[in-house]
Amino acid sequence: MKAFSAIGARVIQTLFVLWAVVTILFFLFRLMPGSPLAAYIDPNFTPEQQDALMARFGLDKPLWQQYFIYLGNLLQGDLGESFFYRTSVADRIFALLPNTLILTFSSLILAYGIGVLAGAYLAWKRGGAVEQIAIPLVLTTRAMPEFWLGMILLAVFSFSLGWFPAGGTRPPGADYPTLWSLYTSADFWRHMTLPVLTLAIYAQGLPLLLMRSNMLDVMKEDFVTMARIKGLSSYSVVIRHAARNALLPVMTSFAIAVGYQIQGNVVVETVFSWPGLGRELVRAVSASDYPLAQGAFLMIAVVVIAMNLVADLLYAVLDPRVTRE
Numbered sequence: 001m002k003a004f005s006a007i008g009a010r011v012i013q014t015l016f017v018l019w020a021v022v023t024i025l026f027f028l029f030r031l032m033p034g035s036p037l038a039a040y041i042d043p044n045f046t047p048e049q050q051d052a053l054m055a056r057f058g059l060d061k062p063l064w065q066q067y068f069i070y071l072g073n074l075l076q077g078d079l080g081e082s083f084f085y086r087t088s089v090a091d092r093i094f095a096l097l098p099n100t101l102i103l104t105f106s107s108l109i110l111a112y113g114i115g116v117l118a119g120a121y122l123a124w125k126r127g128g129a130v131e132q133i134a135i136p137l138v139l140t141t142r143a144m145p146e147f148w149l150g151m152i153l154l155a156v157f158s159f160s161l162g163w164f165p166a167g168g169t170r171p172p173g174a175d176y177p178t179l180w181s182l183y184t185s186a187d188f189w190r191h192m193t194l195p196v197l198t199l200a201i202y203a204q205g206l207p208l209l210l211m212r213s214n215m216l217d218v219m220k221e222d223f224v225t226m227a228r229i230k231g232l233s234s235y236s237v238v239i240r241h242a243a244r245n246a247l248l249p250v251m252t253s254f255a256i257a258v259g260y261q262i263q264g265n266v267v268v269e270t271v272f273s274w275p276g277l278g279r280e281l282v283r284a285v286s287a288s289d290y291p292l293a294q295g296a297f298l299m300i301a302v303v304v305i306a307m308n309l310v311a312d313l314l315y316a317v318l319d320p321r322v323t324r325e
Contacts, residue, residue, distance in 0.1 A: 119211025167273030
């Protein structure tokens with residue numbers, strides 16, 4: 001019963017945070033200087049036409065009425081109409097969201113796969129020459145700005161060597177009848193290679209250092225000492241005993257990393273012209289398309305908040321002591 005109460009309280013906190021984010025985004029864009037329809041209204045419009053356009057989008061009403069109308073529409077899944085594309089914001093966002101999610105999960109799976117194995121190895125071989133080289137290298141890649149790293153990879157592997165495309169998801173003129181045929185094509189994965197490498201090189205530092213730190217603590221535990229006394233092989237001691245117990249914080253950090261990686265995609269998608277949510281957010285802000293920018297911000301915030309909730313619940317499931325406390 002206490003576990004369900006704790007989960008319920010955490011869900012309520014999450015909903016409150018989400019409401020606060022929605023409220024901040026609503027007032028942030030509407031209190032910005034200038035007309036929200038500056039990019040939409042033609043200079044040749046008469047004052048009557050401009051007023052009619054303001055009435056169409058409900059911008060002629062008091063701000064508090066606009067707020068409650070927005071909340072009502074949001075509960076129905078209506079994010080408004082894009083000023084630039086003249087289409088539904090929700091349709092535009094959900095058309096781009098798969099590209100962002102594929103890029104995010106591909107890079108994180110690669111980063112965590114390499115980071116966990118490398119972290120366990122460095123903990124096992126602590127004090128060796130490999131560790132003295134690897135740790136400074138990992139810290140260096142973690143300190144690199146993602147946009148700078150992306151431009152270096154572009155300059156070397158795209159512009160100089162020509163091994164990979166410079167941007168987009170397909171060659172010019174290529175046509176795929178369905179999204180599935182696009183996502184399973186070799187062209188799509190070739191275009192995604194450099195963005196994934198950029199994000200993975202930056203992200204692998206967290207799981208590597210976290211796994212190494214956890215492994216160093218676990219290797220001091222009594223059950224690891226007992227396993228060694230029994231004469232088990234080094235592989236069995238490190239992988240089957242120490243690594244399994246050191247994985248818990250790393251697994252929960254993966255959920256949090258999904259949310260923060262999507263935020264980082266804003267820069268990487270812009271550098272590689274990747275048609276995802278982050279790149280669309282930058283374009284929407286530049287074009288003063290605040291319904292689309294607001295919707296993109298909200299979608300990113302929803303993912304971040306939801307993955308933080310998943311991390312909390314996952315930690316409680318994997319470690320019952322957290323639930324009891």
